[in-house]
Amino acid sequence: MARRPVNPFRLHLFLLLALMVSGVAAASSGRTAVLSDLRINEQVAGDVVVFGADLELGPEARVEGDAVVIGGDIRVAEGAVVTRHVVAVLGGAEVPVDADIGGRVLCFSSPATLLSASSAREPSLHADFSMRLLAAGGWLLVTTGLAFLFPIRMRYGAWAVPSLGIKIPALGMMAGLTVFASLIASLGLGPVLGVPLVGGLMVIFFVARAVGLTVLGCWIGAMVLKRWVRHPLPISLEVFVGVLVLLAVRFLPMVGETMWTLISLVALGASIAVLGVSTDLMRAEPSSANQ
Amino acid sequence: MIRGEAPVATDCQTIQEILTENGGGLERLDGAESQHLEVCPDCREVAAAERALGLLFARAIPPADRVVEERVLAALRPARIRRRIVAFLPVAASLLVALVGAVMVGGVPGSGILGLLPEFSTQGWMAFATSVSDWGAAVATGARAAANTLDPAFLAGAGLVSIFGLVGVAVTALRWRRVSLWRDDR
Numbered sequence: 001m002a003r004r005p006v007n008p009f010r011l012h013l014f015l016l017l018a019l020m021v022s023g024v025a026a027a028s029s030g031r032t033a034v035l036s037d038l039r040i041n042e043q044v045a046g047d048v049v050v051f052g053a054d055l056e057l058g059p060e061a062r063v064e065g066d067a068v069v070i071g072g073d074i075r076v077a078e079g080a081v082v083t084r085h086v087v088a089v090l091g092g093a094e095v096p097v098d099a100d101i102g103g104r105v106l107c108f109s110s111p112a113t114l115l116s117a118s119s120a121r122e123p124s125l126h127a128d129f130s131m132r133l134l135a136a137g138g139w140l141l142v143t144t145g146l147a148f149l150f151p152i153r154m155r156y157g158a159w160a161v162p163s164l165g166i167k168i169p170a171l172g173m174m175a176g177l178t179v180f181a182s183l184i185a186s187l188g189l190g191p192v193l194g195v196p197l198v199g200g201l202m203v204i205f206f207v208a209r210a211v212g213l214t215v216l217g218c219w220i221g222a223m224v225l226k227r228w229v230r231h232p233l234p235i236s237l238e239v240f241v242g243v244l245v246l247l248a249v250r251f252l253p254m255v256g257e258t259m260w261t262l263i264s265l266v267a268l269g270a271s272i273a274v275l276g277v278s279t280d281l282m283r284a285e286p287s288s289a290n291q
Numbered sequence: 292m293i294r295g296e297a298p299v300a301t302d303c304q305t306i307q308e309i310l311t312e313n314g315g316g317l318e319r320l321d322g323a324e325s326q327h328l329e330v331c332p333d334c335r336e337v338a339a340a341e342r343a344l345g346l347l348f349a350r351a352i353p354p355a356d357r358v359v360e361e362r363v364l365a366a367l368r369p370a371r372i373r374r375r376i377v378a379f380l381p382v383a384a385s386l387l388v389a390l391v392g393a394v395m396v397g398g399v400p401g402s403g404i405l406g407l408l409p410e411f412s413t414q415g416w417m418a419f420a421t422s423v424s425d426w427g428a429a430v431a432t433g434a435r436a437a438a439n440t441l442d443p444a445f446l447a448g449a450g451l452v453s454i455f456g457l458v459g460v461a462v463t464a465l466r467w468r469r470v471s472l473w474r475d476d477r
Contacts, residue, residue, distance in 0.1 A: 178456025
């Protein structure tokens with residue numbers, strides 16, 4: 001009798017659900033939650049850690065350690081006490097002046113907005129604009145550079161996007177969940193191993209996202225330019241136009257960052273489509289005649 | 292397959308693929324496939340077209356005159372260089388945008404240029420370096436807190452999910468590697 005192969009998507013989802021349940025229930029000291037919001041309004045003897053959800057500290061809360069949220073927001077009520085640091089990575093922090101924080105408040109909505117986070121104490125339109133221009137230029141440079149160096153691989157990926165359809169965001173979601181689980185596993189190893197591992201993970205995530213954005217940019221750019229220009233254009237120009245469109249979505253007020261997160265997940269899936277390019281096709285890459 | 296025709300054991304698509312692979316030759320066709328070819332004008336047309344294409348290639352390649360070939364390639368060289376330059380223009384434009392951003396953040400040394408920029412720019416990279424340091428401190432704090440708080444079984448579960456995810460992604464990439472874009476049976 002033929003055995004039916006296990007669907008990797010379902011297995012991955014099952015394991016993630018098991019992780020969520022055990023994450024809420026099996027905290028040994030302090031408090032922790034994964035993908036579910038946590039509200040605390042009592043004394044906690046230890047650290048509070050939340051992954052992929054929000055943390056709310058009520059006025060009676062007293063955390064004897066760090067309060068850390070990764071991939072969510074942290075809200076501290078007036079009168080709440082945290083004896084060490086309040087940290088929000090890939091999320092925001094609302095900390096009133098009356099809150100008693102023993103350490104520092106460190107808040108980063110994304111690695112790309114490091115400077116904005118730093119200048120948040122003195123809001124500056126100029127700083128914000130400069131940083132956005134630098135980030136946009138950086139993404140454009142990386143993606144058009146990839147298209148210039150690997151035109152055939154990127155073109156193949158762009159061709160694969162419409163034919164693969166919904167598979168690409170589904171795979172991107174799976175890759176995103178894998179990165180998220182890897183982040184938890186890396187951080188759990190402690191600062192000595194955890195910090196370099198998280199750094200490495202961020203680099204891999206960035207590279208995969210850059211490749212995926214190049215593919216998506218090529219696909220969108222080709223669609224946009226096809227309306228005005230009939231003859232074939234260089235792939236780098238298509239990527240330039242397509243990534244400009246994606247960056248314009250990113251810098252939309254209110255919904256921009258959420259849209260960018262979704263675009264990043266789709267880009268992860270698209271980067272895997274590029275990895276799937278046949279090796280026969282790759283032998284033609286050095287000629288780069290099909291610019 | 293022709294409409295109204297009695298069902299044939301073979302399929303037009305399969306036969307046409309065999310014909311395409313063999314340049315219109317009938318040697319690889321078995322009995323049923325050869326019979327199908329006799330009653331199917333579409334397949335016969337494909338066979339004839341493939342044979343005609345094969346003849347065309349046989350006459351066109353290799354080029355008779357090496358000198359002509361070299362002259363054609365030499366004439367194409369400036370066009371290829373021009374195409375490479377045009378392809379590089381968007382990269383150069385991207386570099387320009389990034390440089391303008393860097394200048395506005397404060398990345399260009401030289402008081403003459405920095406003097407023209409608003410006050411924030413002169414401190415831009417210093418603030419950026421502080422932020423990077425803070426980012427490291429935030430990750431270290433998160434790692435310390437996670438190591439203190441999370442159960443080892445939970446961490447093992449997270450590791451397992453990571454491994455399964457990586458395997459799933461690798462399996463998918465390898466599966467797609469074998470799939471041709473022009474086939475719609477994926």
